[in-house]
Amino acid sequence: MGLAYLVGGGRAGGALRAAVLEAVVLAGHVVLYPTGIRQERAAAGGRCAARPGRRPPVLLLHGFNDNRSVFVLLRRALGADGLRRVEAYNYSPFTSDLRDTARLLAARVEELCERTGHERVDIVGHSLGGLAARYYVQRLGGDVRVRTLVTLGTPHGGTRVAPFMDAHPLVRQMRPDSEVMAELRAPAPGCRTRYVAFWSEFDAIMVPVESARIEHPDLLAVNVQVTGIGHLALAAHPAVIAAVRRALDGSPSVVADDGPGAASVA
Numbered sequence: 640m641g642l643a644y645l646v647g648g649g650r651a652g653g654a655l656r657a658a659v660l661e662a663v664v665l666a667g668h669v670v671l672y673p674t675g676i677r678q679e680r681a682a683a684g685g686r687c688a689a690r691p692g693r694r695p696p697v698l699l700l701h702g703f704n705d706n707r708s709v710f711v712l713l714r715r716a717l718g719a720d721g722l723r724r725v726e727a728y729n730y731s732p733f734t735s736d737l738r739d740t741a742r743l744l745a746a747r748v749e750e751l752c753e754r755t756g757h758e759r760v761d762i763v764g765h766s767l768g769g770l771a772a773r774y775y776v777q778r779l780g781g782d783v784r785v786r787t788l789v790t791l792g793t794p795h796g797g798t799r800v801a802p803f804m805d806a807h808p809l810v811r812q813m814r815p816d817s818e819v820m821a822e823l824r825a826p827a828p829g830c831r832t833r834y835v836a837f838w839s840e841f842d843a844i845m846v847p848v849e850s851a852r853i854e855h856p857d858l859l860a861v862n863v864q865v866t867g868i869g870h871l872a873l874a875a876h877p878a879v880i881a882a883v884r885r886a887l888d889g890s891p892s893v894v895a896d897d898g899p900g901a902a903s904v905a
Contacts, residue, residue, distance in 0.1 A: 653867045657841035660876075661869030668709060668871060675701075675708025678729045694723040695786055696755050697887065698748065702766025702792075703809060704732060709765060709874045716880045717763075717887065724755055730771070735808040737767070737819055741775040748775075748784050759786040761887050765874045766844065767809065769793030770819075773834075777858075778822055782831040789835045789883050791873040792842050795823070796850035800843070815850070827857040834860035835886045837873055844870040861886075 697717055699710045707727030718725040728747050730740045748760055762785055764772040769790030775781040776788055797815030804810045812819040838851030845851045853860040868876050 654841055656867045657839070657869045657872070660867070660872050664869075664872045664875050667875075671708040671711055672706065673708075675706035675727075675729070679707060679727050693757075694887070695757050695760050696724040696726065696751055697761045697763060698744075698751060699725065699727040700744065700762060700764040700768030700772055701727070701729065702764075702768050705765070706732075709871070710763075712875050712877075713763065713880050713883065717884055723887075726751065730768075737771050737774060737809060737812050738778075740771040741779055741781075744771060744775045745779055745781060745784075748781065752784060759784055761785070761787045761789070763789045763791070763883060763887075764793060765791045766793055766870065767813065769836075770795070770813065770823075773823060774819065776832045777827045777830060782829075785832045787833045787835065787887055789837070789886055790851075790853075791837045791879070791883075792839065792845060792851050792870045793836065794845060794850050795836060795853045796820070798844060798846050798850050800846040824855070827855065830858055832859075834858055835863060835883075836860060837863045837865055837879060837882070839865040839868045839870070839873060841866070841868065842870045842873070 699707065699714060701707055701709050706729050710727055714725050714727065717723065728744065730743060734740050748762075751760055752758060762772045762776075764770070769788070770793050772781075772785070772788055773790065773793070773795070776785050794813050797817065797820045798813055799815065801810070805814070811817055814820070834853050836851060836853045838845065838848060840848050842848050842851060852862040863882060865873065865876075865879060868879065873879055
């Protein structure tokens, strides 16, 4: 399993910077949230042949109680060169089972492949969205369709945050001892999808923070540590966005090595 680090200025004052940045991102997201409530319309027209030079389409999947508006900046950056189609998928806020979301995601991916003429897609999932995408890939045969899965602050190992929210079935499924987590820990031999998992030491939603790492012997995964960034900012920070784009562009390294024990954004 690969390991990379995305360093954002060291630990000194990191918690304070992360908290301030998180507040700024949250304020902006509250303003944009209404714009993403409606499901995005698929592009009109029939099946299109994949053109030479075009990269696989990217599907963005939001987190718990969120919507596609969280990806405003990421979406713009990924589609800036015109070489890939970027779309976002809203799952229902009334969803009570992550596995149902994964099944709906499977149908959405099939439709996207049919419409674009591509055999495979890339997925970027924030928080719970990354977990639903992983379930689809690992447990529903989605590795046939998904080339790369990038997760941002996703509780791959389960999170113990906010025990008072256990009344919600989705929150219970994100606990380390849930049936969903047990299924994801099960063997997954031959999984063809490449994983890139971004995690932050200041992610207050991940308890412990290392739970956002992928630790599975059968999965081809790179874990990217981010310093000075909170949970919501993972989907909006320019450094993370640049690293996500490099990962989807097929860069052999998500970050540039600055010497033994250190790395930084290239």
